[in-house]
Amino acid sequence: MxxxxxxxxxxxxxxAAYRVRIALNIKxxxxxxxxxxxxxxxxxxxxxxxxxxxxxxQVPVLMHGHRILRQSMAIIEYLDETWPSLPLMPSVxxxxxxxxxxxxxxxxxxxxxxxxxxxxxLENVLGVSEEQKLAWVRHWIGSGMTALEALxxxxxxTGEFSEGDVPTLADCCLVPQVYNATRFGVDLEACPIIRRxxxxxxxxxxxxxxxPENQPDAPAA
Numbered sequence: 001m002x003x004x005x006x007x008x009x010x011x012x013x014x015x016a017a018y019r020v021r022i023a024l025n026i027k028x029x030x031x032x033x034x035x036x037x038x039x040x041x042x043x044x045x046x047x048x049x050x051x052x053x054x055x056x057x058q059v060p061v062l063m064h065g066h067r068i069l070r071q072s073m074a075i076i077e078y079l080d081e082t083w084p085s086l087p088l089m090p091s092v093x094x095x096x097x098x099x100x101x102x103x104x105x106x107x108x109x110x111x112x113x114x115x116x117x118x119x120x121x122l123e124n125v126l127g128v129s130e131e132q133k134l135a136w137v138r139h140w141i142g143s144g145m146t147a148l149e150a151l152x153x154x155x156x157x158t159g160e161f162s163e164g165d166v167p168t169l170a171d172c173c174l175v176p177q178v179y180n181a182t183r184f185g186v187d188l189e190a191c192p193i194i195r196r197x198x199x200x201x202x203x204x205x206x207x208x209x210x211x212p213e214n215q216p217d218a219p220a221a
Contacts, residue, residue, distance in 0.1 A: 004065030006031035009050070011038045012215035015111055015176035016072040017060040021215075022172045023076040025206035027083050035217035038116055058117075073107055076169055088169045099163045102151060102170035106177045110144035114180065134184060141186045145177070149191040158193065160200050167201060175201050179212065 008024065008031050010017035024031050036059050037044045044050060045057045054061050054070050062069040064082075069075045080088045089096050112118070114137050122128045122136060152158045162170035178198045181188055188195055201207045212218060 003067060005063075007034055007063040008032070009034045009036050009053070009059050009061040009063070010215070010217075011036055011059050012212045012218040014038065014059050015115070015180055016058070016107075018176035018179070018210060018212060019072045019107075019172045020060045020062060020075050020079075021210035022167075022175065022207055023079055023088060023169075025209050026088060026167060026172075027079055027086050029079065029083060033216055037217070073103065073169070073173075076172060080169075088167070088172065090163060090168065095157060095163060098155065098157060099168045099170045102148070102162050103173045105144070105148050105151065106170075106173040110141060110148075110177060111173075111180075113140050114184075137184045138186050141177070141181050141184065145181060145186065145188060145191055145194060148174075149194050152193040152197070158197075161197055167204065167206075171197065171201050174198060175207055175210075 006024070006029060008017070008020060010021065010033050012035070036050060038059070043057075045054075045059060050061075051057050053068060056070070060070075060072055060075065062075045062078075064078075069078055076088060089099060119133060119137075122133050128136070152162060157163050159165040161167050162174060174194065175198055178188070178194065180186075202211075208214070213221070
């Protein structure tokens with residue numbers, strides 16, 4: 001595509017940006033990372049320059065030349081349609097539906113009620129304690145992952161990865177959510193398929209390079 005370079009506005013610990021990094025790496029696309037620190041000085045996503053780019057004041061935003069692309073799932077499908085080699089979606093409609101369903105189970109039902117702005121609302125507006133906030137997070141991630149495990153277990157299409165034996169959009173969403181589960185101390189012992197698929201993904205260079213701790217804006221260890 002001759003539209004110009006790819007620039008990703010990202011935060012090292014954002015799971016939505018993490019999804020897009022994985023997709024870019026699987027597609028073997030070169031891109032520049034531009035950090036938007038979501039916590040420093042109240043959050044750089046609220047600065048007028050970024051809010052003009054994305055009125056939702058969230059990352060990721062992907063710039064392809066002069067095009068401004070928002071929403072991680074839509075960005076990933078744009079990448080897949082624009083660069084069809086190394087596809088992230090299966091060729092059969094039934095299988096594509098399943099991949100989207102698995103991905104949306106995470107991106108629409110688990111992640112949104114546990115992201116940073118929800119944490120900040122719970123703390124700053126509702127005044128919940130740290131223990132209450134963690135109980136909220138662990139409940140919703142845990143129940144969501146339990147449902148996802150059942151979906152993976154109940155379908156012969158589950159292979160080395162969520163759908164078959166190559167990574168798909170579903171895996172781009174799964175790995176960041178497992179990262180979040182681990183970060184907040186959610187017990188995934190009862191989710192062996194999720195743990196196995198996550199390990200298979202992280203063994204691949206595309207996923208390894210996308211890890212939060214491997215990002216240029218990650219704090220020094």
